[in-house]
Amino acid sequence: MSAITLEIDGKKVPATEGMTVLEAAKKAGIYIPTLCHHEKLEPFGGCRLCLVEVEERGWTKMVVSCVYLAAEGIVVNTRSEKIDRIRKTILELLLAHAPDAEILKDLAQEYRADKDRFEKDPSFCIHCGLCVRYCAEVKQKHAIGFVDRGIRKEISFIPEIAARECNACKECFPLCPTSYLQAAFVLVQALSFPTNASGQADKSIG
Ligand code: SF4
């Protein structure tokens, strides 16, 4: 892997080819907010909160830093009026699901996001996919997936696998950015009413 240098927030940052902008920033101690990123998981690019501005070959564009590869000479800005405005809207949409989640409250304060801008949604899940991807990629158990699509999408455990695997694991619970209890509740539901959940979970995260 060749060494490269990029600029982030006016600072020269060393990186290696193949690193994402987010990884390069983290290594240099520059903070970019994330919700769906986990260092043990494949880049996902779901929440969009980590978007940054990149100037490359005379063009400026918005990119999702957890999936965008660092490159020699690119100039990255992690804060601007436009970035803050987009992050604010993303947060307001997420706050409709989980207005009391600590991480969202902290970010809302930072970006002046209004938790009451959008109508409240009864589900705490912000579809970050951390629990689903962790179970599949790290544990390789595929005990949890998503059911339904769009606004009806929600997590669901596959009772046959969950009954065998989850009791000794539960590593997905603390990963959830909005509620530790969310996966726990859905797991209990799946184990208590296995016929409702059986076979419905879609292990993909689309
Ligand atoms: S339950 Fe939590 S960790 Fe799982 S997808 Fe929803 S918000 Fe993410």
Ligand code: FES
């Ligand atoms: S952290 Fe990059 S899109 Fe969620």
